[in-house]
């Protein structure tokens with residue numbers, strides 16, 4: 001985009017914004033797909049400096065292939081999606097704007113079957129489908145994002161700042177907290193995607209139920225793994241009920257897949273590696289103790 005056409009677009013959108021109420025603005029996305037993807041790319045670079053990526057080509061290939069099947073059955077298949085596994089026990093997953101998705105190792109091993117994993121991946125794809133990251137950026141930065149991204153030329157500093165905010169793992173995660181409506185919408189898209197892909201959409205409901213049970217049990221809620229998902233995903237019985245309601249309205253479909261041999265092989269592979277690794281750690285600690 002030339003600076004001139006960018007400026008014209010900025011002016012046009014300023015007028016468009018003045019005419020909108022605050023509530024409407026929070027639903028608004030001022031980013032083009034190209035800008036959304038570019039911010040996501042920078043954010044992904046920042047994120048990958050902060051987190052440890054799980055590097056097992058067999059596991060990566062499986063997660064990517066499951067993800068791409070769901071993408072093909074989503075409402076936004078035109079964006080290039082990237083799926084990576086994060087090497088942590090914490091049960092969580094997150095999506096950056098523009099299609100960069102991260103699934104924690106602990107989430108894969110906590111899922112009981114492929115349908116549960118697919119439900120969660122489908123939910124994260126749903127955040128990209130709903131452009132929730134782009135809307136969040138618009139909401140947080142308002143006109144500043146519009147003006148700078150429209151006229152700021154290559155690699156504007158605000159885009160870097162936004163990317164950095166997405167990368168600020170841990171404490172804040174403000175930009176990854178998409179809000180109740182966005183979570184509900186992502187759930188809705190996840191049911192659509194899994195069902196269309198021939199995977200049982202019940203998986204998402206059973207996975208949420210499992211996490212909720214963990215959250216409600218006092219003892220378990222102290223555990224790291226139960227905290228992860230809820231730090232960015234407010235859970236409620238209402239969400240589970242909505243998912244079940246949506247499923248009940250779907251026309252019956254024969255042969256919806258609940259599990260696969262491949263999923264169980266991948267899960268065992270990760271668990272087996274975990275055991276070896278914790279053995280190694282213990283051994284190192286023993287040596288240190290001496």
Ligand SMILES: [Zn+2]
Pocket residue numbers: 123124127178183186232233
């Ligand atoms: Zn979410």
